[in-house]
Amino acid sequence: MIHPNVFANVGYPKDRYSGFAFGMGVDRIAMLKYGINDIRLFYENDLRFLRQF
Amino acid sequence: MKVTYNWLKDFVEISLKPQALAERLTMAGLEVTALEKFEDDYVFEIEVTPNRPDWLSVIGIAREVAAITGKKLKLLRAARCAQRTKNLEREAWSAQPFGIKIEDKQACPFYSARLIYNLKVKPSPSWLVKRLLAIGLRPINNIVDITNYVLFTTGQPLHVFDLDKLKGEEIIARFAQNGEEIITIDGIKRRLVPEILLIADKEKPLAIAGIMGSKESEVNAATRNILLESAYFSPIVTRRASRFLNLFSDSSYRFERSVDKSRIKDTSNFALSLILENAGGESGRLYQAGSHKVSKKIIILDLDKNNKLIGKDLSIAKIKSIFRALEFKIGRQKKNILSIEVPGLRQDIKSEADLTEELCRIYGYENIPLTLPAINPPGIREDEVLVIQQKIRELLAAWGFNEIITYSLLSMNALRKARQETQDAIKLENPLSAEQEILRPNLLTGLLTALSRNLELGNSPCAFFEMGDVFNQDNEFKALGLIKESCGLLELKGKLEFLFQSLGINNYSFPETLNPAFAKGQCASILLKRESLGLLGKLKQEVLADFKIDRPEVVVIELNLDKLKEAVNLSKTYSPIPKYPSVVRDLSLIIDEAASYQKIVEAINSCGLKNLEAIRFKDIYRSQAIGKEKKSLSLSLEFRLPSTTLTDREVNASLQSLIQFLSQELGASIR
Structure with a gap:
């Protein structure tokens, strides 16, 4: 849930809004989908990895 | 923070098995990171976040267990013996003249000293030894072990001085003098500075307040009379001294995070009763200075708003019982508005939202029904930048380029090797390594590194592109970078023109320019009308050599994607096919x-x-x-x-x- 201070800091009127924020790492979803076991592979840019997609 | 199953049971009735308890605690925010058997007991290792100093004690955790399981927290024996302590005081000793002087009320708002006479220092009873061993502490003697036991039970650090080693009838809380020295109980001589708060007698320092005592005033087998300290030291002062001396203890850990001022005397009495029980002796008076008053903090809770946020209507009875279990006081209720007093040690509770969180936590997040939020999503508009990026991506992939993602942090050295300006680079204040010390001002450097690495691995031919944020002193923008080995500049330029045409961009030109990374006469600006978007060129041999790229022709494009976006025109209008021949x-x-x-x-x-x-x-x-x-x-x-x-x-x-x-x-x- 979004902290009331966050709303105040961006100038929303007090107590009018509530918010729910969430997110997930796309790299982790890709790891599950493609069976990748090392998250660093995404940033190593090894052509033998990149060519598989 | 380590705590055992049986130790918790001293303060709350537990019907859950250790494993089930660990799971409930974790769901309520007290993450149990390890659960191990120790003889006939179980040891829980709990990860305590810095905002919850109240969890740094067995009672603090027992309070949560009581709240989660709906059981009552048993009173500390100290509270029971508090009424009795008066009777424990021996008149003969209570007449002793003794004083406490606090020189700085901010650094030490409250100090109490209990004098105890004629006790016998000896090994601790087996139940106490077992408790300490279970949480990884080394038993020393009954007096030291009791102070440690009380510290872990209540969260209030205590200290014991050998009363006969004190000079004069006064204990002083004062800041150190420059150059003053103390040998702490670990045997190390430490030079002090005036920011460090000391507990001293009229001649010498006895302890670094809240952190560690002196070797000289330490309790040993020969000790007969003691002074039992229970006090409040400022978190800031303790932290500063700890950092300065690089000296950390179970005591400083708790003072740094703040202890419960309102229970300092209870804790002292609890320790007194344990000492009299296990070491004999006779109690003198409790001397005290300063104030242990905590200012009241009242927060108004709007029950309707609260239930709406939680997504479940909690009954007023349930809400009140949760707060009472956590030792909040329930004040007046006016319709759906409840006034609630926050206990002194809960400094993490600052606003109404924090109260709502407490209710969720104890009620159990897992008990709140799952429902999809009833929202009317606004029409989804395709993000223009994403559309453009996708078009570029598809085209480049079709040409055999591979998309890469490199880190947005670079080393100064890599930037230097790429012959790029290092002066304007934005440096991190506390870089984790020299490899990641600046925000990247271009994509070129990362592309060169990726190419170098792939050639080293024997991957060839290589053609890479990246779309990512780059940073300069004024702003941050999205850039597109391409690198291709064994490719002529004209071929690359042709590709760029094709890319521009497919994005509906006209009015571009490529006038020659100079850049230290590129060969002379082989580098051009990318102009849109009169504005420069970036450049394309063939890299200099020296640059390639520095990156260990053994290829004669490596070409690069780097341009500002945010500026390019302004010129993109994906709308098309038909013009009639000519009727007359050409x-x-x-x-x-x-x-x-x-x-x-x-x-x-x-x-x-x-x-x-x-x-x-x-x-x-x-x-x-x-x-x-x-x-x-x-x-x-x-x-x-x-x-x-x-x-x-x-x-x-x-x-x-x-x-x-x-x-x-x-x-x-x-x-x-x-x-």
Whole structure:
């Protein structure tokens, strides 16, 4: 849930809004989908990895 | 924080098995990171976040267990013995003159000292030894072990001095003098500075307040009389001294995070009763100075708003019982507005939202029903930047480029190797490593590193692109970078033109420019009208050598994608197909080597031929017969008029005037 201070800091009127924020790492979803076991592979840019997609 | 199952059971009835309890605690925010058997007990290792100093004690955790499981927290024995302590005080000893002087009320708002006489220092009873061993502490003697036991039970650090080692009838809380020294119980001599708070007698320091005592005043087997300290030291002062001395203890850990001021005396009495029980002795008076009052903090809770946020209507009875279990006081209720007093040690509770969180936590997040939020999503508009990026991505992938993602942090050295400006780079204040010390001001450096690495691995041919944020002193923008090995500059330029056309971008040109990374005469700006978007070029051999790239021709494009976006035009309008035929004529010019293709095309366009529809490159040719510093350029010119068929005569006349114009402007002649 979004902290009331966050709303105040961006100038929303007090107590009018509530918010729910969430997110997930796309790299982790890709790891599950493609069976990748090392998250660093995404940033190593090894052509033998990149060519598989 | 380590705590055992049986130790918790001293303070709350537990029907859950250890494993089940660990799971409940974790769900409520007390993450149990390890659960191990120790003899007939179980040890829980709990990860305590810095905002919850109240969890740094067995009672603190027992309070949560009581709240979660709906059981009652048993009173601390200290509270029971508090009424009795008066009776424990021996009149003979209570008449002793003794004083406490606090020199700085901010650093030490409250100090209490209990004097205890004629006790016997000996090994602790087995139950106490077992408790300490279970949480990884080394038993020393009954007095020291009791202070440790009380510290872990209540969260209030205590300290014991050998009363006979004190000079004078006064204990003083004061800041150190410059150059003053103390040998702490670990045997290390420490030089003090005036920021460090000390507990001292009239002659010498006895302890670094809240952190560690002196070797000299330590309790040992010969000790008969003691002073039991229970006090509150400022978190800031304790932290500063701890950092300065690089000295950390279970005591400083708790003072740094703040202890419960309102229970300092209870804790002292709890320790007293344990000492009298296990070491004998007779109690003198409790001396105290300063104030242990905590200012009241009241927060108003709107129950309707609260239930709406939680997504479940909790009954008023349930809400009140949760707060009471956590030792919040329930004040007045006016319709759906409840006034709630926050206990002193819960400094993490600052606003109404924090109260709502407490209710969720104890009620159990897992008990709140899952429902999809009833929201009306606004129409989803495709993000223009994403559309453009996707188009670029598809085109480049079709050409055999692979997309890469490199880190947005670089080393200064890599930037230097890429011959790029290092002065304006944004440096991190506390970089984790020299490899990641600046925010990248370009993509070039990362592309070179990726290419180098792949060639080293034997991956070839390589063609990479990246779209990512780059940073300079003024702003941050999205950039597109390409690198291709064994590729000529003209091929790359052709690809860029094709890319521009597919994005509906016209009015671009590539005037020659200089950049320290690129070979002379092999680098051009990318201009849109008059604005520079970036550059393309062939990398210098020295740069390639520095990156260990053993390829003769490596070409690069880097441009500002945010600026490019402004010029993109993906809308198309049909123009009628011409009704009349066109006439195509080839033109071979001999011209100075220095005249670029672009300059020639611009010259032809400026000649003002109304019937010239298109200019196409055919061929370029150089030979000795043509002459040094000259080249022969063949173009294909297409003529057409929209309203009528062109005649040979008309086309010839246009061509003649063009040849004349080019001869005047550029000194061109016909081959």
